Amino acid sequence: MAGQARGKVKVDVNECKGCGLCVESCPPKCLELAPELSQYGVHPARYTGHDCTGCGICFYCCPEPGAITVYRLAAPPKPAVTMQGGEHAPAL
């Protein structure tokens, strides 16, 4: 799914047990299991590098505390509202 990334995810390969729950639960499918084995002999999850929305679902699905950290990117500032000449707030 293409789109502006609103978040990013970091997986600690030393905490991940390769269960794949985060991969299955991620709505935009931006997680995958790495083909390499970790030192524990499992395929750890990893971020594909794009499309994370920062929703946090992977974090809540993961059974291993500390394996996933989700970062939400700050939203761009909204444009300032300007009043043009002759406009006034309506009388109540």
Ligand code: SF4
């Ligand atoms: S925060 Fe949401 S979009 Fe990002 S990797 Fe986790 S489940 Fe996927």
Ligand code: SF4
């Ligand atoms: S849910 Fe957690 S333990 Fe399972 S693969 Fe994802 S990061 Fe690893």
